[in-house]
Amino acid sequence: MTIPDWDNYICKHCARYYGWLPASQEFAARIRKNHVKYFTLSDTQAIDIFMLEMEGILVRDGNKMLPEVVICEEEAGKIPIILDVVRPPLREAVIYGRLQDLLTYEEADDNELSSAWARSYEGRKRKKVKEGHDKLVSFFPFDIVNFDPNDNLLNPSLKNNKLYQALERIFELQKDTDTFLLMVTTPIYDVAIGTEDKFKSDFQRNTEKYPEFSSSLKNSFGVINFNGVEEHKKIAICFVKSLIYPAALKSGWSCSHKGIYVYENPKCNKYLDAVIECVKTSDEKAKNSYIADLVRVTENMPEYYPKSVSSKDKKIISHLESIKAFREAGRQLDLQ
Amino acid sequence: MNMNIPETDQGAIKVSEVSIAQLSRGLYRSTAAAFKELVSNAWDADAASVRIDTNYPDFNFISCVDNGPGMTLEQFLNYFNKQGIGYCFKRKGNKNITDKYERPIIGRLGIGMLAIGQLCHSFEIESHYINQQGKGEAYKAEIILLDESIPLLDEKLSDKNVEKEEIEVGKWRYDSKIPYDESKQGFRIYSADVRDTFTQEMKASIDSNIKASLAFDFSTLHKRFYDETKKSIRERMSYLENVWELSILCPLPYYEKKDYPFFLDSFNTSDEEFKDALKLIEDYQSRFRIYNFRVIFDGIDLKRHIQFPTEYDTTPRIFYTHNDEIVAGRQLKYSGYIFAQTNAITPLELNGLQIRLRGVGIGGYDSTFLKYYKQIETIRSRWVSGEIFVEVGLESALNIDRDSFNEHDEHFKKLQSELHEKLDKVFNIMESIAKVKRDVKRESKDRTIHENLESIIKENSDGRFELLERELGRGAPLVSVNREQGEIILNTSLSPLKKKKANMIIRHIASAYYIAKSTAKNSEDEFDIFYRLVKDILAELV
Numbered sequence: 001m002t003i004p005d006w007d008n009y010i011c012k013h014c015a016r017y018y019g020w021l022p023a024s025q026e027f028a029a030r031i032r033k034n035h036v037k038y039f040t041l042s043d044t045q046a047i048d049i050f051m052l053e054m055e056g057i058l059v060r061d062g063n064k065m066l067p068e069v070v071i072c073e074e075e076a077g078k079i080p081i082i083l084d085v086v087r088p089p090l091r092e093a094v095i096y097g098r099l100q101d102l103l104t105y106e107e108a109d110d111n112e113l114s115s116a117w118a119r120s121y122e123g124r125k126r127k128k129v130k131e132g133h134d135k136l137v138s139f140f141p142f143d144i145v146n147f148d149p150n151d152n153l154l155n156p157s158l159k160n161n162k163l164y165q166a167l168e169r170i171f172e173l174q175k176d177t178d179t180f181l182l183m184v185t186t187p188i189y190d191v192a193i194g195t196e197d198k199f200k201s202d203f204q205r206n207t208e209k210y211p212e213f214s215s216s217l218k219n220s221f222g223v224i225n226f227n228g229v230e231e232h233k234k235i236a237i238c239f240v241k242s243l244i245y246p247a248a249l250k251s252g253w254s255c256s257h258k259g260i261y262v263y264e265n266p267k268c269n270k271y272l273d274a275v276i277e278c279v280k281t282s283d284e285k286a287k288n289s290y291i292a293d294l295v296r297v298t299e300n301m302p303e304y305y306p307k308s309v310s311s312k313d314k315k316i317i318s319h320l321e322s323i324k325a326f327r328e329a330g331r332q333l334d335l336q
Numbered sequence: 337m338n339m340n341i342p343e344t345d346q347g348a349i350k351v352s353e354v355s356i357a358q359l360s361r362g363l364y365r366s367t368a369a370a371f372k373e374l375v376s377n378a379w380d381a382d383a384a385s386v387r388i389d390t391n392y393p394d395f396n397f398i399s400c401v402d403n404g405p406g407m408t409l410e411q412f413l414n415y416f417n418k419q420g421i422g423y424c425f426k427r428k429g430n431k432n433i434t435d436k437y438e439r440p441i442i443g444r445l446g447i448g449m450l451a452i453g454q455l456c457h458s459f460e461i462e463s464h465y466i467n468q469q470g471k472g473e474a475y476k477a478e479i480i481l482l483d484e485s486i487p488l489l490d491e492k493l494s495d496k497n498v499e500k501e502e503i504e505v506g507k508w509r510y511d512s513k514i515p516y517d518e519s520k521q522g523f524r525i526y527s528a529d530v531r532d533t534f535t536q537e538m539k540a541s542i543d544s545n546i547k548a549s550l551a552f553d554f555s556t557l558h559k560r561f562y563d564e565t566k567k568s569i570r571e572r573m574s575y576l577e578n579v580w581e582l583s584i585l586c587p588l589p590y591y592e593k594k595d596y597p598f599f600l601d602s603f604n605t606s607d608e609e610f611k612d613a614l615k616l617i618e619d620y621q622s623r624f625r626i627y628n629f630r631v632i633f634d635g636i637d638l639k640r641h642i643q644f645p646t647e648y649d650t651t652p653r654i655f656y657t658h659n660d661e662i663v664a665g666r667q668l669k670y671s672g673y674i675f676a677q678t679n680a681i682t683p684l685e686l687n688g689l690q691i692r693l694r695g696v697g698i699g700g701y702d703s704t705f706l707k708y709y710k711q712i713e714t715i716r717s718r719w720v721s722g723e724i725f726v727e728v729g730l731e732s733a734l735n736i737d738r739d740s741f742n743e744h745d746e747h748f749k750k751l752q753s754e755l756h757e758k759l760d761k762v763f764n765i766m767e768s769i770a771k772v773k774r775d776v777k778r779e780s781k782d783r784t785i786h787e788n789l790e791s792i793i794k795e796n797s798d799g800r801f802e803l804l805e806r807e808l809g810r811g812a813p814l815v816s817v818n819r820e821q822g823e824i825i826l827n828t829s830l831s832p833l834k835k836k837k838a839n840m841i842i843r844h845i846a847s848a849y850y851i852a853k854s855t856a857k858n859s860e861d862e863f864d865i866f867y868r869l870v871k872d873i874l875a876e877l878v
Contacts, residue, residue, distance in 0.1 A: 063550065063551050063552060076460060077460065077462050077476070080401045080524065081401075083634075084389075084401070087635050093392060093394035096391075096396065096528050120484050121458060121480050121482070121483040124457065128396070135394065
C-alpha cells in the first residue's frame with residue numbers, strides 16, 4: 001500500500017478535524033487526566049500527535065517530552081524520522097514492528113526458535129516481535145487508541161485478516177479501563193469477496209431480526225435490501241455491524257459511534273474512518289445499545305468528503321497548515 | 337634444503353584477507369568511540385548535521401542519519417563488493433579538505449561504517465543523493481553480519497583452506513532503487529537488530545530517578561548531572577557517560593553560551609600565555625562555526641561543555657604550547673592549552689591531555705600525559721587538563737582504531753617530548769603556587785593552634801603562663817618551662833622527625849604535657865588537661 005504525503009493530504013484531515021478532534025476534546029475533558037494516554041501509528045509526519053498537542057489534548061512535560069504517547073512503527077527506516085519530528089525523545093521508545101504481528105504474537109510460536117535466536121538473523125527478528133509485543137501489551141490500557149494502520153481491515157476476509165485479529169486484541173487488552181475512545185481507519189475500495197459476502201448475509205439477517213434496523217433503513221434509503229443502499233453507506237453500516245460490534249462485544253464493550261467519515265485519497269479511492277466511544281458493559285446492556293447505535297449510524301452516518309470538494313475546504317486547509325506550523329515552531333525552538 | 341625455496345629473494349609485503357576480516361569484529365574501545373566513527377563519516381561527507389538515536393529508553397534501535405550528499409550506489413558497491421571493506425575514496429587525489437565546508441578530512445580507511453557493526457548484528461542503509469547527471473537517486477541496502485549462513489570468523493580461521501579463500505564476514509543486498517526524496521537527502525544507517533549487550537547495558541544505566549530528571553537540552557543535562565559529578569563521569573552510568581564522552585570526542589565547538597572553556601574572571605588576563613591560549617580558543621571557535629556541524633544524540637544537541645577551573649580558590653593558570661616544524665621529513669604543526677589548578681579536576685575524565693586530530697578527540701583525555709613519568713605518581717597530576725590541536729602531521733602515528741597512537745612514530749615522539757618539556761614547566765609553576773598556598777595555610781593553622789593552646793594555658797593557670805616559640809638551638813630541650821617568668825617555650829630549632837608536620841605535632845604534644853603538668857591542681861586534673869589539649873591539637877593538625 002503506497003504511503004501518502006500526510007502533510008498535504010487534505011481529505012484525510014477532514015476526518016481528523018471533524019471526527020478525531022472534537023471526540024478527543026470531549027473525551028479528554030470528561031476523563032480529566034493531566035496526561036491523556038494515546039496510542040498511535042502516527043507515521044513520520046505525526047499530524048495526529050501535533051494536532052492533539054496543538055489543541056491541548058496532549059501536553060508535554062517539563063522536559064518537553066510527551067509522557068503518555070506510544071507510537072508503533074513497522075518500518076525501521078521511519079523510526080529516526082519519527083524521533084526527529086516528534087522531538088525530543090518520547091518518554092517511551094517507539095515500538096518497532098508491524099502492529100498486527102505484535103498484537104497477535106503468541107509465545108508458543110517461538111518455542112523452537114529460542115535456542116537459535118542469537119546466531120540466526122530470522123530468529124532475532126522473531127525475538128524482536130516478541131519484545132515488541134511484550135512492550136506494547138505492557139502499555140495497555142490507553143485512553144485513546146488511534147487504529148490507523150495504512151492497511152486493509154476488509155481484505156483479506158475477516159477470518160484470515162490479521163489486522164482484524166489485532167483490533168480484537170485491542171478490545172481484549174483494554175480490559176483494565178472502563179472507557180476509551182477508538183479511531184479506526186480502513187480503505188473501503190478493495191473489499192475481499194469473503195468480507196462482502198459476510199456483510200451481505202449479516203445485513204439481511206439483521207433486517208429480519210431487528211425491526212428498528214429495517215425501519216431505519218427504510219426511512220433513510222427507502223429500501224431494506226443490501227444492494228439498494230449506496231456503496232459507502234452500506235459499507236459503513238456493515239463495518240459497524242460485522243466488524244466493530246462482534247470484536248467489542250467479545251470483550252464486554254458497548255460502542256457508541258461519535259461519527260463515521262468517508263473520504264478519498266489522492267487517487268480518489270475511498271477510506272472509512274470511525275470514531276467510537278467504548279464503555280465497559282454487561283452483555284444484555286451492550287446488545288440494546290448496539291441496536292440504538294446501529295440505527296444512529298444508519299440514519300446519520302457516514303459524513304462523506306469527496307476529494308473534489310474537501311480538498312478545497314479552506315477551514316481544513318488552514319487547520320492542517322496551522323498544525324504543520326506548530327510542529328515546525330517546536331523544532332525551531334529546540335534548535336535555539 | 338627445500339628445492340622450492342630460493343636461497344635469497346625479495347618482494348612486496350601483502351595484507352591477508354584475514355587481517356581485513358578481523359576489522360569487522362569491532363575495533364572501538366567504547367560505545368562512544370564507535371558512534372564517533374559514524375559522526376566522523378558525516379563530517380567528512382560535508383553533512384551539516386548528524387543525528388544519532390538509540391530509541392531511548394528502550395535502546396533497541398540505533399540510527400545515524402546525516403544530511404550530506406549521500407553515498408552513491410556505485411560507492412556502495414565499490415565498498416561492499418568490488419574493493420571490499422577498507423576501501424576509502426575520501427582522500428583520493430591528495431584531497432585533504434571537504435568540498436563544501438572545507439573541513440579537514442578525518443577518514444583514511446574505509447572502515448568507519450562498520451563501527452555500527454560493533455553495536456548490532458545487521459543494519460540497513462538508505463541513501464538519497466544527486467547523481468553525476470544532476471538527477472536524484474536513492475537506494476536501500478541491508479548488511480547482515482551475523483547469521484547461521486555466515487561462518488564464524490574463528491571457525492574460518494581454523495579451517496585448513498583459510499589462506500586460499502576470501503573471508504566472508506557478512507552478507508549484503510540492495511533490494512532496489514527507491515524514489516529519491518529530497519527531504520531525506522543524505523546517508524542513513526539504522527538497525528533494529530541491536531546487540532542485547534548494548535540494550536541491556538544502556539537500560540540498566542537509566543534508573544527511575546535518572547529517567548525522571550533526564551533533560552534533552554544539553555545545558556540542563558549538564559546542570560542536572562555532569563556539573564554535580566563529584567568524582568568520575570562513570571558515576572553517571574553508561575548512557576550518560578556515553579553522551580558525555582561523545583560530546584568531548586566529536587569535532588564540535590565549545591558550549592556557545594560561555595564561549596570559552598574557561599571562566600575568564602578566574603585568571604590573570606595580562607598573562608601572555610593566557611592571551612595566546614585564549615586566541616587559540618577563539619580561532620578554534622570561529623573555525624568550527626564555519627565548519628557548520630551539529631551532532632544530535634537522542635535529541636540532545638551536543639557541544640564541548642568544558643569549564644575551568646572546576647574548583648574555586650585554586651589559583652588556576654593557563655599555559656600555551658605551539659610547535660610547527662619538520663619532523664622525519666614531514667610537517668608537524670600543533671597548538672594547545674594546558675590548564676592547571678591547585679586542586680584535583682573533576683570529573684576525573686577531564687584530567688590529562690586530549691590530543692585532537694582534525695578536531696576529533698583521540699582516545700579521550702590521557703591521564704598519563706603521554707607517559708609523563710616524572711610527576712605522574714603524585715597528586716599533582718590530577719590538577720592538569722589540556723587540549724592539543726594537531727593541525728598537520730601525526731596521522732601516521734594513529735592506530736587503526738583511531739583511538740590511540742603508535743608510540744614509536746617520530747611525530748608522536750616529538751609531540752611527546754615537547755609536551756613533557758612544557759609539563760615540566762607547568763608542574764614546577766603549579767608546585768610553587770601550591771607551596772605558597774600550603775605555607776600560608778600552615779602558618780594560619782599554626783597560629784590557630786598556638787592561640788588555642790595559649791587560651792587553654794591561661795584558663796588553666798589563671799593567667800600565670802604564656803606560650804612562646806623560640807629558636808633555642810639544637811642543644812636546648814624541645815619544650816622548657818620557666819615557672820618564674822610564667823613561660824612555656826617551644827624550641828623550633830629542633831626537628832626530631834623528617835616531616836615538618838610531624839615535628840609540629842610532636843612539639844605541640846610535648847608542650848601539652850608540660851602545660852598539663854605545670855597548670856594542673858592534682859594528678860587527675862593533669863590527665864584531663866593533657867587529654868583535652870592533645871585532642872584539640874590533633875583536631876587542628878591531622
